[in-house]
Amino acid sequence: MAAILQILILGLALGGVIALMGSGLSLVFGVMRIVNLAHPSLIIAGAYITYWAFKASGVDPILMLPVSAAIMAAIGVLLYRLMFERETNSVKYSEMTVLLTFALAMMVEGVLGGLFTNTQRVTSPDYATEAFFIGDVFIPKGQLYAGLVSLTIITALTLFLKYSRLGYAIRATTQNREAAELLGVNVNFISILAFAIGLGLAGAAGSLVSFVFSFFPAKHWEWVAMLMSVVVLGGMGSILGTVVAALLLSVVAAFVGTWIGATWSTMTFFLALFLILLIRPQGLFGEKPEMA
Amino acid sequence: MSELLQVTNITAGYGDGPAILDGAHLTVEPGKVHCIIGPNGAGKSTLLKSICGMLTIRKGEVVFNGKRLNGMRPDQILREGICFVPQERALFPKMTVRENLRMGGFILDDHKKLERRIDEILERFPILRERAEQHAGTMSGGQQQTLAMARTLIIKPAIVMLDEPSLGLAPKVIQEMFDIMKMMSAEGVTVLLVEQNALMGLKNSDWGVVLDLGRTLFEGPAGDVLADPRIQELYLGGNKAA
Amino acid sequence: MAVSLQQSSASAVIEARRAHNEKLARRADQTRATWFPLTLLAILIALPLLQFTGNYNYLLHLVLFAASYAAMASGWNILGGFAGYISLGHSVFFGIGGYFSGMILARYGVSTIVTAPLAGLVAAVMGYLIGLITLKVRGPSFIISSIALLMISRILFDNWELVGGANGLTLPMNDLPVLWAKVPYYYAMIAIAAFTVWATYRIKHSKFGLGLRAISKDEIKAESAGINTRFYKVMAFALSAFFVGMTGAVWGEYLTYLRPNIFLLILVSANLVLMCILGGKGTIAGPVVGAILIVALNELFVATMGASEINILGTGMVMALGLIFFPLGLIGTLAKTGKLPRVLNWD
Numbered sequence: 001m002a003a004i005l006q007i008l009i010l011g012l013a014l015g016g017v018i019a020l021m022g023s024g025l026s027l028v029f030g031v032m033r034i035v036n037l038a039h040p041s042l043i044i045a046g047a048y049i050t051y052w053a054f055k056a057s058g059v060d061p062i063l064m065l066p067v068s069a070a071i072m073a074a075i076g077v078l079l080y081r082l083m084f085e086r087e088t089n090s091v092k093y094s095e096m097t098v099l100l101t102f103a104l105a106m107m108v109e110g111v112l113g114g115l116f117t118n119t120q121r122v123t124s125p126d127y128a129t130e131a132f133f134i135g136d137v138f139i140p141k142g143q144l145y146a147g148l149v150s151l152t153i154i155t156a157l158t159l160f161l162k163y164s165r166l167g168y169a170i171r172a173t174t175q176n177r178e179a180a181e182l183l184g185v186n187v188n189f190i191s192i193l194a195f196a197i198g199l200g201l202a203g204a205a206g207s208l209v210s211f212v213f214s215f216f217p218a219k220h221w222e223w224v225a226m227l228m229s230v231v232v233l234g235g236m237g238s239i240l241g242t243v244v245a246a247l248l249l250s251v252v253a254a255f256v257g258t259w260i261g262a263t264w265s266t267m268t269f270f271l272a273l274f275l276i277l278l279i280r281p282q283g284l285f286g287e288k289p290e291m292a
Numbered sequence: 293m294s295e296l297l298q299v300t301n302i303t304a305g306y307g308d309g310p311a312i313l314d315g316a317h318l319t320v321e322p323g324k325v326h327c328i329i330g331p332n333g334a335g336k337s338t339l340l341k342s343i344c345g346m347l348t349i350r351k352g353e354v355v356f357n358g359k360r361l362n363g364m365r366p367d368q369i370l371r372e373g374i375c376f377v378p379q380e381r382a383l384f385p386k387m388t389v390r391e392n393l394r395m396g397g398f399i400l401d402d403h404k405k406l407e408r409r410i411d412e413i414l415e416r417f418p419i420l421r422e423r424a425e426q427h428a429g430t431m432s433g434g435q436q437q438t439l440a441m442a443r444t445l446i447i448k449p450a451i452v453m454l455d456e457p458s459l460g461l462a463p464k465v466i467q468e469m470f471d472i473m474k475m476m477s478a479e480g481v482t483v484l485l486v487e488q489n490a491l492m493g494l495k496n497s498d499w500g501v502v503l504d505l506g507r508t509l510f511e512g513p514a515g516d517v518l519a520d521p522r523i524q525e526l527y528l529g530g531n532k533a534a
Numbered sequence: 535m536a537v538s539l540q541q542s543s544a545s546a547v548i549e550a551r552r553a554h555n556e557k558l559a560r561r562a563d564q565t566r567a568t569w570f571p572l573t574l575l576a577i578l579i580a581l582p583l584l585q586f587t588g589n590y591n592y593l594l595h596l597v598l599f600a601a602s603y604a605a606m607a608s609g610w611n612i613l614g615g616f617a618g619y620i621s622l623g624h625s626v627f628f629g630i631g632g633y634f635s636g637m638i639l640a641r642y643g644v645s646t647i648v649t650a651p652l653a654g655l656v657a658a659v660m661g662y663l664i665g666l667i668t669l670k671v672r673g674p675s676f677i678i679s680s681i682a683l684l685m686i687s688r689i690l691f692d693n694w695e696l697v698g699g700a701n702g703l704t705l706p707m708n709d710l711p712v713l714w715a716k717v718p719y720y721y722a723m724i725a726i727a728a729f730t731v732w733a734t735y736r737i738k739h740s741k742f743g744l745g746l747r748a749i750s751k752d753e754i755k756a757e758s759a760g761i762n763t764r765f766y767k768v769m770a771f772a773l774s775a776f777f778v779g780m781t782g783a784v785w786g787e788y789l790t791y792l793r794p795n796i797f798l799l800i801l802v803s804a805n806l807v808l809m810c811i812l813g814g815k816g817t818i819a820g821p822v823v824g825a826i827l828i829v830a831l832n833e834l835f836v837a838t839m840g841a842s843e844i845n846i847l848g849t850g851m852v853m854a855l856g857l858i859f860f861p862l863g864l865i866g867t868l869a870k871t872g873k874l875p876r877v878l879n880w881d
Contacts, residue, residue, distance in 0.1 A: 106847070109847075110848070113842070175384040178378055182376050184367035221681070263689060273678070273682045274668075274686075
């Protein structure tokens, strides 16, 4: 029983981080219909920013989180204006943007590889290796902190979307771009904002990831499929769905990893993706088969 | 000159595509219900989209209350008091009725005033008040169209433009929509609507406009349009049954 | 106000339509310069004769490399270019072909050149089965599913002890002298590439190809026009896997080893997409031109800067710039502006 509880806790803590990794992806798809294949590579960029600050002057990764988020958000504005803004009226918009983000992912990987080499890295603040003990069950501090910070950020994001004026504008643009524009929403500004927030979330996730997982520039290909399965299962564009799917799949993956073997725990995500596509192409929370 | 909105000889189209509107004109007088009719592809929706700033006007002029609207953004035109309800899905389906109304006042800066307006509107449309916390996408077609029209009233507009408000609704419900329009015009809101069901649209309007091939063929009192034998033959023939 | 209906415009419309039709007719009339690809082929067949005058192994390697990519990109084009389903997981079939023929070579000593068609067939059957699942979705979902497919196969091959797991297998080398060691693979690859290009041409101009192009334009309309879209798509997937699998088979023996991180690499898939986009998706010459361009560019990057990071960065940049500025690709853009030289009009 304690063993099961242990696996459950580890799965949930990781799930919290994965939820944050996926939420930016989900937001960007929801507002702009862009499937951002470069999202995981930008998370890794955020992880490198954090790693670098920690190595150079011992800055705590969690303190580095807002900085990393701000840098990535700024990059997001730049990227959106350079690459995606002009595609808004393209006939094959979704296909074009997927390919563009794919190209972007390679560029980010190349730049990171050039700057930081392909060695596996991990940020190692003290809490990354410590744990709390409750009876026989241990909770690694790093994963716990990361999971809690993630869920705090996601809660803040949800409240922002639900109650703020800009949140209204973002949701309205997601649901009906034309109508939002007609009611006075500057939809292009909202797109830039949502893209920047999405990348900011990638930067924030990167800081947490930097001490939870080891990473190297090409790692993002593994994550892209993992995050896509979370986001597709949650219903593209639904943040709540993403969180639920992330927690669910990480717990399943944790059990698979413990009972069957570590290699197969990542497989959980990929197989889940196939199963979802097979059974419910629109995901669990999506109401329309937008992508099918 | 009593016109509120004057559209003179405008040319417009989508992107680099051909001109859909080619020399259309339109006079809108305050307080009346105006109905634009014409066959598919005549440029009816395009005309409304050009007025509200969604399409760039290539030639000609749109003047509202003595002010030139050419080149203004949709939100600027909305602030001038022209509100456009596009065809079919004008709502935010996963927002509640109240949230939809709140979006209707997006350009208002005074939060308290906005909430007061929302309550006033809900007071006037009991059917919406009952469903204030329900997601818009779960309501019937007629209720959704009612919400779309009610939402325009939040900012007390001068002109409300409606693109085929009757689309996909049952005849009885359509009549309810026209009753709401009449109520709006009685309160001084000018209505400009595009109607596929020409006969029904004209019967419920004061002023009729016939558009075809991107040009205005006729403008006049709705009764005159209905009575004109050539228009009856070309544009009203198929709709006699309705 | 008088009601005046414009009847006079009718004759102007008819005139404009006639002019447009004539323009279309002129375009179709352009005779293809079949002599060009045939001459190119003849030159490539004669190329190994250079070995009598010195060591041109590097040149042969480059041509072989370009030919292998031309074959794979042309194969990808059947699904991605004609049917409009972008796959980022086609390296899976490259791997399946390589491993299938490679294992036969390792166990029974039969050259992959002999078993390549069989390897293609195995890849096609796998493609057919996978397509049955993943082709249920389209657009971004399909693209994502193709990446997931690649990730899954990578894990499977990394952990499959029979084929050497992550370390892979070493294949026996042939016993020809150095000067001639590459030549059999050279001819095999040229043959595969030529066959693939010819096959894509035949497919594009068949009823099947027409159906695929209809699917790419509007799948629902294609379906309502009586096209069995599901069968067409799955067949397109299988066919495109066939050519990629065949190439993979010969590539394994040429390389003399099989390893998951060589075959099941997303960069291979990315290159196929890139070549087709750069050359012109859906055209016959496009993938070939794209393959030549990318292989040349690749050599340049590696020769001048040497690092694989630069290679990835360069591939990404070329792809982004191509997408933004020439979404139709070289052949597509030239054809649209009417400037396509006749030697490159293979459609």
